[in-house]
Amino acid sequence: MIEARAAGWEARAQSRPGSAAPNEDAYRTGGDWALVLDGITRYPDDGCVHDVPWYTAALAESIADGITGPDALADVLAAAIAAVNARHESTCDLGNPVSPGATAALVRRRGDRLEWLVLGDCAVAWRGPDGACRVETDGRLAALPGVPAVELAGIRRWPVPYVASVRNREGGFWVASTDPEAAARARTGAVPLAGVADLLLCTDGLTRLVDRYGHTWPQLLAAVFDRGVGAALDLVRAHGDRDPRPGSKRHDDATAVHLRLPEFASL
Template sequence: MHLSSATSPGGSAPNEDHFLTSSRWALVLDGITRYPDDGCAHDVPWFVKRLGAGVEHRIGSPEIGLPRVLADAIAGTAQEHLESGTCDLSNPVTPGATVGMVRREGGRLSWLLLGDCTVAWRDRSGRVGFRSDDRLARLAGVPAVSVGGVRRWPVAYVESVRNRDEGYWVAAADARAASQALTGVLRLDAVAEVLLCTDGLTRLVDRYGYSWPELFERVGEVGVDGLIGLVREHGERDARFPPEAKRHDDATVVHLRF
């Protein structure tokens, strides 16, 4: 397994994406931009780094399924919150993240998605497949409002749909969310390459009209840094962003070749 990876903040603020890789697995996390009054003493980079460390501690044991790996990492991170004595984990916008991970397990590659990360693959005949957790995108939602200078959903609406049936699921304080992750398995002898991305990178597909086969061609030509550069170029030229919307999002991509 040959691996390359890149991440880039969307602006001058710290990058709230995070990734970890090894010779057998890869993880991407997309921290959810913080709401004011989220009841927590820690910022989003603190959360994603602690959650990533929790995954790293467990994911190397193939007998532990990926949902259990994530559940244990969520629970461990919540315990670190509580040990500070200053965090209200019942707050509906307590820090959270979306998750994508893959792990090599003998002759197969297992994957997990929670929240709007994406895993895409190209097989040895050139056919491309992908999976995204689109439960957030399927919500009708309510009009966005200005919250802390950013256009986003009101807290009351987030409370009604986040980590709830008929809503969407992310890694936050409740380890039970891991049981709602999407999972699957690919045969390693059939897979040529894999892309694991946060939604700041998948804007190329969701917003700018690229296909996944095109992204596999592009990453072969310009590498992972080139993909991030491409989404930044489109963001600069995009005239559709309303006031207070984020023109650029933190973007992370991991490319695996077999």
């Protein structure tokens, strides 16, 4: 758990692994920016000597290096993907269709505007001073028809040939991996900061509350903003403990970053 007051906002964040395996999520916060990354669970024979936590840590570092500059968020992400490629192209097969990758959510404060980006199944959401909620997600992965799952390294997943046909492909879904051009497919936007009191960036380990367990987005945001990041993660873990469905991970790595604008910090 981190808690910090920066020049731009007050940040509270927490990341929890879903099992005894290393946490594949990553997050960073700065005075006027924040990011979360959800590492894609590793496929066998992915052509890389590095594990997924290495990839998400390297990508987070590279995004942080560029996010305070003048470039648009999609360009920052593209440059970060290229920078990580340069770190391991001599040791790894970056043409492998399941090379390590991540989904992403980025935000940045610029003047009186909030810029946001989502790529893959991370999310950015906020609640205004009037209590109104807004959510920005990327639904392309969830919209795919998919194919029957197979067991790969003890986890039921889509088979590699299907993933190769839809990952970072037209008509499929887009993630940060080895193709910097994927960043241009991210959903992006900007809104007036006056309409943002509390802001959440999170991975799908937390959005399970909505996607799988029947909560609404206003309920999820209330859990984070009113009860705290830890309480929200406790809630999704409690649901997972009671989830009887076979064939999927009972718990996923879960990360949430709660940002509160300074003018609302006393609320």
